[in-house]
Amino acid sequence: xxxxxxxxxxxxxxxxxxxxxxxxxxxxxxxxxxxxxxxxxxxxxxxxxxxxxxxxxxxxxxxxxxxxxxxxxxxxxxxxxxxxxxxxxxxxxxxxxxxxxxxxxxxxxxxxxxxxxxxxxxxxxxxxxxxxxxxxxxxxxxxxxxxxxxxxxxxxxxxxxxxxxxxxxxxxxxxxxxxxxxxxxxxxxxxxxxxxxxxxxxxxxxxxxxxxxxxxxxxxxxxxxxxxxxxxxxxxxxxxxxxxxxxxx
Numbered sequence: 001x002x003x004x005x006x007x008x009x010x011x012x013x014x015x016x017x018x019x020x021x022x023x024x025x026x027x028x029x030x031x032x033x034x035x036x037x038x039x040x041x042x043x044x045x046x047x048x049x050x051x052x053x054x055x056x057x058x059x060x061x062x063x064x065x066x067x068x069x070x071x072x073x074x075x076x077x078x079x080x081x082x083x084x085x086x087x088x089x090x091x092x093x094x095x096x097x098x099x100x101x102x103x104x105x106x107x108x109x110x111x112x113x114x115x116x117x118x119x120x121x122x123x124x125x126x127x128x129x130x131x132x133x134x135x136x137x138x139x140x141x142x143x144x145x146x147x148x149x150x151x152x153x154x155x156x157x158x159x160x161x162x163x164x165x166x167x168x169x170x171x172x173x174x175x176x177x178x179x180x181x182x183x184x185x186x187x188x189x190x191x192x193x194x195x196x197x198x199x200x201x202x203x204x205x206x207x208x209x210x211x212x213x214x215x216x217x218x219x220x221x222x223x224x225x226x227x228x229x230x231x232x233x234x235x236x237x238x239x240x241x242x243x244x245x246x247x248x249x
Contacts, residue, residue, distance in 0.1 A: 051137035054169060068132070068140070071125035073097075085242035089119055092238050096123050099236075100130045103175075103207070111231055112211040113219070114240030120211035123238075124177050127209065136174040143184040146170070150193050171200060174207075181212040186222055195227050202234055210235070 026032045031047035038044050046054075076093065078086045092112075099108055110127075112120035128138045141149070150170070153163035170176060176197070184190060201208050210231070212219060220228040 048135035048137075051174070052132055052135045055132060055137045055139060055173065067121065067125050068129050071122045072129040073126050076122075076126070081242060088241055092119070092123060092240065093126075095236065095238065096127050100127055103131060103136070107205045107207060109202075109207050109231075109235040110209045111235040111237045112209070112240055113214065113216065113237065116213055118240035118242050120240050121179055124179060124209050124211055128175070128177055131175055137169070138175045138177065139169050139173040140177040140179065141170075142179045143181045146178055147184050147190050147193060151189065154189075154193075170197065172204075172206070175209065176201060176206070177209045177211075179211050181210050182214040182219070182222060191224055191227070194223065195230070198227065198230050202230065208235075 028047060028049040031037050031049060033049075035047055035050035036044040037047050073093075078089060081089060096110075099110060102108070112124065114120060124140070128140050132138050149163065149166050153167040181194075198208060214222065216228075216232070216237075219231070
């Protein structure tokens with residue numbers, strides 16, 4: 001007489017049912033939806049899915065999530081550009097794709113500089129969107145929001161624990177994007193924090209992308225020589241050119 005388990009197995013097989021149908025299906029197989037990956041040589045570490053969700057929450061809180069929804073490679077347009085501007089922009093876009101492709105193996109930073117509306121924030125958002133989709137943690141903030149958050153953490157305004165958590169994400173996320181550097185009110189606090197961010201993330205081999213409307217000489221004049229030296233010495237400088245594309249879209 002055939003046993004019940006064997007009958008069940010045969011019925012499952014005869015009806016084309018996956019034998020793993022009783023197994024739980026996890027959204028993230030790495031951590032099995034716990035958010036943490038156990039390590040034999042130390043405490044559990046946050047899984048990529050956990051860090052990705054943290055980044056998404058921080059983006060929502062900073063008001064930048066809408067930028068990523070509207071700006072990605074799938075909506076990239078070059079039809080309104082003249083030939084020289086188009087060639088220059090596509091070259092910059094290719095470098096951004098290379099940055100994404102080699103993100104886990106090749107440490108690089110990017111400085112986008114140029115006038116308003118030349119695609120600096122757009123390309124930054126494209127990179128952020130792609131890396132978030134592949135479970136990397138990305139913090140994308142305007143310079144003003146970034147330094148406001150750091151000031152809250154420094155001077156314990158409001159929820160100190162929440163402010164400290166934001167500071168931790170800024171320093172430890174996989175990628176930090178500082179948008180519109182130079183639009184914030186620059187003072188000694190900003191200068192010190194900017195250098196500390198750039199220097200500590202450089203030492204930890206954690207990439208940074210900065211966009212600014214300032215030309216390099218103005219960037220040097222506005223911030224310290226050591227900040228300027230660190231940026232120009234360890235960043236790919238992409239100078240964006242052309243008319244303000246936002247006025248013709």
